[in-house]
């Protein structure tokens with residue numbers, strides 16, 4: 448119980464996009480290189496996600512639906528070095544509790560797949576054999592069918608779908624090497640093949656016209672920190688900070704230290720009041736950062752924030768002086 452209390456309190460599923468974010472994170476944690484999302488009525492009626500990750504063992508299928516049963520955190524030591532996007536073991540149970548869910552999965556090396564179904568956390572079937580390639584397919588139906596009060600807060604399909612689309616795009620920005628596909632009401636709306644990390648095509652397909660033509664891809668390394676990504680040059684700065692993405696070990700974060708460091712890196716080249724456009728990736732030892740600050744995991748705490756700040760600042764400054772100068 449002590450350990451459970453140390454894990455920042457549970458997120459709540461408030462709309463299809465919050466489900467999808469968790470489900471995509473799980474697929475990425477399972478090592479998927481292709482993720483296929485297929486929804487009807489913006490995921491409220493039906494949301495299906497298939498991945499080619501390592502799959503779930505037959506004996507773990509039922510457990511995946513019970514809260515904290517699968518928590519990757521065995522002790523406080525683990526809590527200090529989280530390398531996966533998920534770790535609390537509560538997303539799947541939370542989603543299951545407000546939908547009718549079917550999980551089909553085939554573990555790498557297993558001869559066949561297995562399937563379980565549930566209705567709002569009540570397992571309705573024992574695992575039954577099913578034909579399925581290696582990987583996992585999770586399908587949810589009738590979001591909030593058993594919690595009408597929460598259903599009332601859902602917006603129109605168009606709005607909910609916009610949120611879904613944003614989640615897929617954001618995840619697709621975090622991992623160029625993973626292929627993503629999104630279909631809505633039987634129509635493919637986004638199809639992103641896997642590309643190398645420095646391939647601007649993914650950036651273009653995800654961000655469209657928001658991509659600065661002259662953004663440069665760079666990589667900077669210092670000891671155990673690596674910063675890479677796309678830094679828009681000042682002529683493509685914007686009056687709004689709507690094209691600023693910073694991923695820490697694959698996770699999108701909003702961090703004051705980082706925002707400040709990036710701004711500082713741009714200060715010599717940026718007109719006053721303009722916002723730089725960037726998509727940046729920082730990789731570092733997970734033990735040196737605490738992601739367990741907030742349930743959405745968008746906030747982090749760096750153990751040595753001074754070192755991170757100066758590395759990010761100097762990297763950007765170097766990139767700017769070599770490409771703008």
Ligand code: ADP
Pocket residue numbers: 469473474476477498500501502503511517518519532533534535536537538539540582583
């Ligand atoms: P976590 O916080 O560990 O991500 P979740 O509730 O999101 O917890 O998922 C529970 C567990 O179910 C995961 O830890 C993982 O072992 C398993 N799991 C969920 N989705 C998948 C998937 N797509 N592929 C393989 N395993 C999965």
Ligand code: MG
Pocket residue numbers: 469472473532533534538539
């Ligand atoms: Mg998860």
